[in-house]
Amino acid sequence: MQVTINVNGEDRTAEVEARHLLVRFLRDDLGLTGTHWGCDTSNCGTCVVLLDGEPVKSCTVLAVMADGHRVRTVEGLEGADGLDPVQQGFIEQHGLQCGFCTPGMMLTARALLDRNPDPTDQEIREAISGQLCRCTGYLNIVRAVQWAARHPLEASAAPSAGSTS
Template identity: 75%
Template sequence: MRITVTVNGEQHTGDVEPRLLLVHFLRDELGLTGTHWGCDTSNCGVCTVWLDGTPVKSCTVLAVMADGHEVRTVEGLAHGAELDPVQQGFIACHGLQCGFCTPGMMMTARWLLDHNADPSEEDIREAISGQMCRCTGYENIVRSVRWAAEHGGGRGTADAGTEPAPGREEPVPGREEVRA
């Protein structure tokens, strides 16, 4: 099938098999290897990207489902050479160890801060609850997100399109429904 997907602001058109997962399209077809591939069962969350401003686990979305939509990956967080405050926070507070879960955690953290500029520790833990980290024990990840919130990383720093549609409840990252 022929699809056109806007990824990190750049339009990509190509032919894909109908069964190709979005994570494989991003990694194998577009070379965006920042999105990691973990479990293929939606349990770990390392493959989290945004689809039209909503966090989704890209191992549960077919590439054809993204046709005509906008995808944002971890590569799209930085603005040129300037790191996003979430990325800076993960560096400053050692929010990563092996780095495998980091892209998904960062995408979820960015979404959270765009919707809650001053999240509590409980808010942060709820937001990342759909993702697994086997190394950090989550303490430094929570600190990293708080650091980002305290250093200008709140609402308004991300691209447009992060607001939910009127009357639509905001999804909790990692617990969203897969949509076409």
């Protein structure tokens, strides 16, 4: 079947089998390997992407189900003016070690901040509760999201949006 999915602002068309999973479409067909593939059972959350702006586990979405919809992956986080504040926050607060969960974590953080620019510690923990990290103990991920909340998009969209904490 032919699908056209808007990925990171660009319409991408491909011929896929109905059983083709969205995570495979992104990784294998488009070469967007920033979306990681983990448990394949919608438990670990490393495959989280934004579907029409909301976090979903792409191992449990068929590519054909995303036909005509918008998908945002970690490759689409960085803007013309530099890193997304969430990305910068992960750098500033050492929000990752091995990096396996990081793309999904950052997309969830972006979706959270888009809806709730000033989340509490508890709201951040709830938002990422469907995603596993075995390195950080989550503390630095929460701090990274808090850093991003303190440095909203507008402010960091300035040229050379580097380390400003």
